[in-house]
Amino acid sequence: MSRGGMFAMGACYICGEFFMFNPEIVPSIDGQAICEPCIEIVNRERVDMGLPEVHVFPGSYSPMEV
Ligand SMILES: [Zn+2]
Numbered sequence: 001m002s003r004g005g006m007f008a009m010g011a012c013y014i015c016g017e018f019f020m021f022n023p024e025i026v027p028s029i030d031g032q033a034i035c036e037p038c039i040e041i042v043n044r045e046r047v048d049m050g051l052p053e054v055h056v057f058p059g060s061y062s063p064m065e066v
Contacts, residue, residue, distance in 0.1 A: 007063065014038040025057040036061050
């Protein structure tokens, strides 16, 4: 096993597009991952509603280079 976390492939909860993500840290709703463009939209809406942004950890969508 290599370090740096496992990557998974799945459909976005919001748009249904398939994308790669790190299931340990990717933002998700009801256990289903949300892709990067969608989380940006979600965060804009949350800010408009006065809610805190969902934190997107570095490496959520691509393996971090060491
Ligand atoms: Zn999406």
